[in-house]
Amino acid sequence: MLEKTLVIVKPHAVARGLVGKILQRFEDMGFKFMELKIIKGSQELWDGFYPSNEQWLENVGKKTLENYKTNNLDIGEKFGISDPISIGRIVKSWLVKHMSSGNSVAVILEGNEALNKVRIACGNTLPNLADPGTIRFDFSSDSPSLASDEQRPVFNLIHASNPEEMRDDQRAVDYEISILFSEIGG
Numbered sequence: 001m002l003e004k005t006l007v008i009v010k011p012h013a014v015a016r017g018l019v020g021k022i023l024q025r026f027e028d029m030g031f032k033f034m035e036l037k038i039i040k041g042s043q044e045l046w047d048g049f050y051p052s053n054e055q056w057l058e059n060v061g062k063k064t065l066e067n068y069k070t071n072n073l074d075i076g077e078k079f080g081i082s083d084p085i086s087i088g089r090i091v092k093s094w095l096v097k098h099m100s101s102g103n104s105v106a107v108i109l110e111g112n113e114a115l116n117k118v119r120i121a122c123g124n125t126l127p128n129l130a131d132p133g134t135i136r137f138d139f140s141s142d143s144p145s146l147a148s149d150e151q152r153p154v155f156n157l158i159h160a161s162n163p164e165e166m167r168d169d170q171r172a173v174d175y176e177i178s179i180l181f182s183e184i185g186g
Helices: 011-015 019-028 043-049 054-070 075-079 084-099 114-122 135-139 144-149 169-181
Strands: 002-009 032-039 104-112 158-160
Touching: 002 019, 002 114, 002 169, 011 019, 011 084, 011 104, 019 032, 019 104, 019 114, 019 135, 032 169, 043 084, 043 169, 054 075, 054 084, 054 144, 075 084, 075 144, 104 114, 104 169, 114 135, 114 158
Parallel strands: none
Antiparallel strands: 002 104, 002 158, 032 104
């Protein structure tokens, strides 16, 4: 099934000179590059790009709480709170600040089963849990613990549209593309 999806190479990966290596992975998989754009987005752009609904914030907060528990760390010591939604808001603010800190490269890819295959190629959003051979495993050794210590998002190199966030595969992709590839979007 021919699908399109969005990939964003994040500022820390651009700064490390990984754009070519990351995009080469998708080209090697046979995906067609439909559009490519360098984006230096404002905090407002990225704040609108990443969800602010309670479900998304709670999910981010719960992942952070789980990581702290797994690593026997005190969440209260770092965040001063234990509410998942509030923690999700803090992590989102770090992400928005990071994404607006430098250039990103956004690419619309098209190919057979692009949504699923691209997400598999990227690997787990937490590089320390990603499978060998995935982009996040091969090019990042970051972890949520280190990121929280440094009060920043996890440097996981790449964003790939996640249909599960909207429960509607192509609608989620189309929404993200409309933000980044519209005339006013960046």
